[in-house]
Amino acid sequence: MIERITCRPACRRERFSRRFAVTALIFLQVAVATSIPVQAAAASEAPALKAGVFSPPRQAPDFSLQGSDNNELTLSHYQGKIVLLGFGFTSCPDVCPTTLATLAQARRKLGPDAADVQVVYITVDPERDVPARMKQYLASFDPTFVGGTGTAQSLEAVRKEYGILAQKKAYGSNYTFAHSSYVYVIDRSGRLRALMPYGHAPDDYVHDLKILLQE
Amino acid sequence: MRVRSLLLGTMGTCTLVLVVWAGFAPIAVGSRDELFEIPKGTWARRMAGEKIGVLPDRIRLTLGIRDILLLKNSDDVPQIFGPTLMMPGQSFRLPFEQASEYQFACSAHASGQMTINVDPNPTTPWARIAWRTRELLRDL
Numbered sequence: 075m076i077e078r079i080t081c082r083p084a085c086r087r088e089r090f091s092r093r094f095a096v097t098a099l100i101f102l103q104v105a106v107a108t109s110i111p112v113q114a115a116a117a118s119e120a121p122a123l124k125a126g127v128f129s130p131p132r133q134a135p136d137f138s139l140q141g142s143d144n145n146e147l148t149l150s151h152y153q154g155k156i157v158l159l160g161f162g163f164t165s166c167p168d169v170c171p172t173t174l175a176t177l178a179q180a181r182r183k184l185g186p187d188a189a190d191v192q193v194v195y196i197t198v199d200p201e202r203d204v205p206a207r208m209k210q211y212l213a214s215f216d217p218t219f220v221g222g223t224g225t226a227q228s229l230e231a232v233r234k235e236y237g238i239l240a241q242k243k244a245y246g247s248n249y250t251f252a253h254s255s256y257v258y259v260i261d262r263s264g265r266l267r268a269l270m271p272y273g274h275a276p277d278d279y280v281h282d283l284k285i286l287l288q289e
Numbered sequence: 290m291r292v293r294s295l296l297l298g299t300m301g302t303c304t305l306v307l308v309v310w311a312g313f314a315p316i317a318v319g320s321r322d323e324l325f326e327i328p329k330g331t332w333a334r335r336m337a338g339e340k341i342g343v344l345p346d347r348i349r350l351t352l353g354i355r356d357i358l359l360l361k362n363s364d365d366v367p368q369i370f371g372p373t374l375m376m377p378g379q380s381f382r383l384p385f386e387q388a389s390e391y392q393f394a395c396s397a398h399a400s401g402q403m404t405i406n407v408d409p410n411p412t413t414p415w416a417r418i419a420w421r422t423r424e425l426l427r428d429l
Contacts, residue, residue, distance in 0.1 A: 126358075
């Protein structure tokens with residue numbers, strides 16, 4: 075009571091500031107304390123693979139195309155291996171060479187395990203991509219890479235099964251393609267497990283392939 | 290006069306506490322998934338002429354907080370959803386680890402493309418305040 079009578083405005087301001095600071099501090103501590111455990115829980119749900127994962131995975135549709143080695147190319151032929159399946163064309167100026175170089179580097183980084191990883195690249199441009207041209211082009215990245223070509227209809231049917239988009243576009247007197255740029259990851263049992271978007275580093279492929287190779 | 294001062298003081302304190310909290314408290318979310326779902330019956334409704342948009346042209350994610358795109362096809366037929374073809378009942382979970390703009394070919398969009406913007410993790414107080422404000426506005 076005495077304090078209330080004798081306290082001047084300066085004193086009241088100081089008391090108010092003190093109460094204000096204490097209240098703010100308590101609120102802040104409560105906020106921080108209640109936030110940390112939830113954030114830790116959210117962080118623990120990080121996915122195992124760097125690629126996008128399908129759940130449940132479906133069986134990858136089989137196909138029969140003309141291989142760049144002039145043999146019949148089927149997906150089932152590679153059952154027991156992990157297949158990295160991409161779609162593109164040999165005249166592609168940027169996306170395809172980048173992707174193929176990434177896949178080649180990933181295989182090199184895998185060492186002996188690379189024997190269990192097969193890259194299959196299916197063309198969206200059958201007009202220009204004949205087997206010999208595909209073989210020469212793919213070998214410049216990695217001689218184990220296999221290309222697939224065929225009639226426009228058979229290739230379109232494969233693209234439809236895999237949800238791949240490819241659109242022919244005029245480019246001066248020439249033409250090019252806008253196409254899906256990701257790579258499918260098919261496991262040893264032939265299941266379509268994951269999809270790696272364009273732009274991922276070789277180490278991301280190595281990371282995922284090591285996990286899948288151990289299954 | 291005294292009641293008014295007390296009221297103003299309380300409001301000021303609360304605002305300041307809120308701003309301090311928004312700027313300094315770690316951002317906590319229950320899940321890092323940003324879910325988009327094709328509801329059951331979408332295909333039938335589309336066939337009936339209805340225009341249904343499930344995925345926006347542009348999706349915004351934030352590293353470390355909400356950085357996983359989760360697509361789910363709850364319809365009865367296979368659908369091209371975002372970058373890929375999805376079977377009925379199937380989901381697709383795509384994580385992002387780098388802040389950037391990602392473009393995906395997507396026939397479900399009029400432009401033929403879907404863009405995903407992944408923002409950096411908001412580590413500064415202002416960035417946290419901006420993130421929380423954006424989330425609040427989105428929820429509203």
